[in-house]
Amino acid sequence: MTGAEPSAGPGPGSSTRGIVGVTLVTGFLGSGKTTLVNRLLRHWRETYQSVGGGVDDGKGQIVAIVNDLAEFNVDANTIERESWSTGCSNNSKKTLGSQGARVKTVRLQDGCVCCTVKDDFISGVEAVLEQQGQEGTAHLVVETSGVSDPAPVCQALRSPRLKGKLSLGCVVCMVDCSDESVLNRMEDSAAMRSQVREADIVLLNKCDLAPEGAVEDATARAEQLRSPRRTTALRCVRAGVSPSLILDGPGLEGKKGEGTPRGDRDRARAEAAALWSPAASSHDNDGVSSATLAVQGRLCLPRFHAFLLSLPRGVLRGKGLVRFCHPRGEGTGVPVHEFQLVGQRYECGAVELEEKEKESRVVLIGEGLNREELQDALRSCVCGEGGCGVEARPGRGEGEKGFRNAVGGDARFEVLGEPPWPGGLRFRLRCEYGSFGRLDGDLARAANRELACRLSGHWGLLCVTAEEEEGRGCWLDVDCGGMGGGGQGAWTNALQREAFVVLSNLIDPQAQAMYRGSD
Ligand SMILES: Nc1nc2c(ncn2[C@@H]2O[C@H](COP(=O)(O)OP(=O)(O)OP(=O)(O)O)[C@@H](O)[C@H]2O)c(=O)[nH]1
Numbered sequence: 001m002t003g004a005e006p007s008a009g010p011g012p013g014s015s016t017r018g019i020v021g022v023t024l025v026t027g028f029l030g031s032g033k034t035t036l037v038n039r040l041l042r043h044w045r046e047t048y049q050s051v052g053g054g055v056d057d058g059k060g061q062i063v064a065i066v067n068d069l070a071e072f073n074v075d076a077n078t079i080e081r082e083s084w085s086t087g088c089s090n091n092s093k094k095t096l097g098s099q100g101a102r103v104k105t106v107r108l109q110d111g112c113v114c115c116t117v118k119d120d121f122i123s124g125v126e127a128v129l130e131q132q133g134q135e136g137t138a139h140l141v142v143e144t145s146g147v148s149d150p151a152p153v154c155q156a157l158r159s160p161r162l163k164g165k166l167s168l169g170c171v172v173c174m175v176d177c178s179d180e181s182v183l184n185r186m187e188d189s190a191a192m193r194s195q196v197r198e199a200d201i202v203l204l205n206k207c208d209l210a211p212e213g214a215v216e217d218a219t220a221r222a223e224q225l226r227s228p229r230r231t232t233a234l235r236c237v238r239a240g241v242s243p244s245l246i247l248d249g250p251g252l253e254g255k256k257g258e259g260t261p262r263g264d265r266d267r268a269r270a271e272a273a274a275l276w277s278p279a280a281s282s283h284d285n286d287g288v289s290s291a292t293l294a295v296q297g298r299l300c301l302p303r304f305h306a307f308l309l310s311l312p313r314g315v316l317r318g319k320g321l322v323r324f325c326h327p328r329g330e331g332t333g334v335p336v337h338e339f340q341l342v343g344q345r346y347e348c349g350a351v352e353l354e355e356k357e358k359e360s361r362v363v364l365i366g367e368g369l370n371r372e373e374l375q376d377a378l379r380s381c382v383c384g385e386g387g388c389g390v391e392a393r394p395g396r397g398e399g400e401k402g403f404r405n406a407v408g409g410d411a412r413f414e415v416l417g418e419p420p421w422p423g424g425l426r427f428r429l430r431c432e433y434g435s436f437g438r439l440d441g442d443l444a445r446a447a448n449r450e451l452a453c454r455l456s457g458h459w460g461l462l463c464v465t466a467e468e469e470e471g472r473g474c475w476l477d478v479d480c481g482g483m484g485g486g487g488q489g490a491w492t493n494a495l496q497r498e499a500f501v502v503l504s505n506l507i508d509p510q511a512q513a514m515y516r517g518s519d
Helices: 033-050 074-085 118-132 150-157 180-188 190-198 214-226 243-247 262-275 301-309 371-379 398-408 441-459 485-506 509-516
Strands: 020-027 061-068 103-109 137-143 166-176 201-205 233-235 288-296 315-322 336-342 345-351 359-367 413-417 424-429 462-467 474-479
Touching (some): 020 033, 061 118, 150 190, 180 190, 359 371, 398 413, 398 485, 424 485
Parallel strands (some): 020 166, 166 201
Antiparallel strands (some): 413 424, 462 474
16 A cells, blocks of 8 residues: 555555555455455445444445456345345445445456456446545455456556556455365466466465365465465465455555565566466466356256256356246245356355346356357256156155155254255254254354255255254255165265264364354
């Protein structure tokens, strides 16, 4: 940050008068960028609130700029929803009195910020500053798309056009440690290497899912790219590091001499920028594109599951908002589900959203995508007039029965009944450790979500998670589709093994602190 005048607003990391602080969040597809941005926005609001900040003074606003490759910007939706649910407004004109700082999201989509929308990006930033009035915006958080090279974005933020208006603070790179194949992509992807090189802080995320040695491997790769001395790499789960570390990150002047000196950081950026050339990091080289799929009507969940299982290998990432049919009659007021796919793993969680549209939308990002074929495949998941027909699908029967028995006979689980879809089971981990006690609501929720991730990632089981009303954690609706009789033992073993891993990870107080985040 430049200049020595007092800060303009009371928000965390708030800017020197008239100069807006910027945090840049980068990282490969699905690494946890949006998760971090939401965390930062929440922290901002809470901190602002705790120092008695109002919003009618026109100060203290944090603005998130979200770049997504696809036509339909799921990340911006997620952030807006999250902002709303944490009491912030996604509309700059709407204020919430003294409830908290205003949060506004600006979408940049249908192109990548580092090339096709670069000009848009600078204009977008200028527009934000102009609309809000420079004094009104205290901080910007910019989330790049997963295949962006952050070097030109940093350059853009330092461009003469924006000089004197912005100050680039912390650049964070999220690294997904859960998937070896993602880590291996660092060898081939210039953009990914640049993301790590550009960062002030590398967050080694998804430690909960990391196989043995993967976090050390990721650290070594980051250090190789940047040298150990220059690498601040932190392990975390769901971006759970102290947000103030990022909003007031290393490199900011006047911070007790901590962190990387500004000169070093700028030199590092210059080196990275010199390494970057459009030819070296363009998306054509990475061959990554996106396909937005949309269908009218509700989807049959087991068919959607089959669609996921049959996706081509080139699909790296998927996300969307989907609406499922409920053949058992729970049809009214059913929430929309947010769907996330990273590598082989998928998560599907109920979200509170007004049902303005009747569409289900899925964005897939990857290599060699054939949009028409994918669109047809998604269309075939729509529940027809004759019903789902899932009762008759192959694979139902023995495997499913064995799975139900295994869950029912294991004291670690509480069976809650049947999900609204045939061929599934509703249950949750009890999260009790006998004489060690039981996990509180937050950790129990984390444990159940992690179990859902693990079951889908390693075993192709689609688990839909939903929150319980009284904050007592969440449950899993598992679709047992595809469980043939022969695989029964494997499913049972998988469930037992994954439950063991989740619970034994969470008994450790250090792991508990990591899950909760250190703020
Ligand atoms: N188990 C687990 N899941 C995580 C963690 N961090 C994020 N996720 C999940 O991973 C998925 C992707 O996270 P996002 O925050 O959307 O990732 P992103 O980098 O913004 O994704 P893109 O915008 O596609 O590049 C979501 O389902 C998150 O809930 C973590 O530490 N552990």
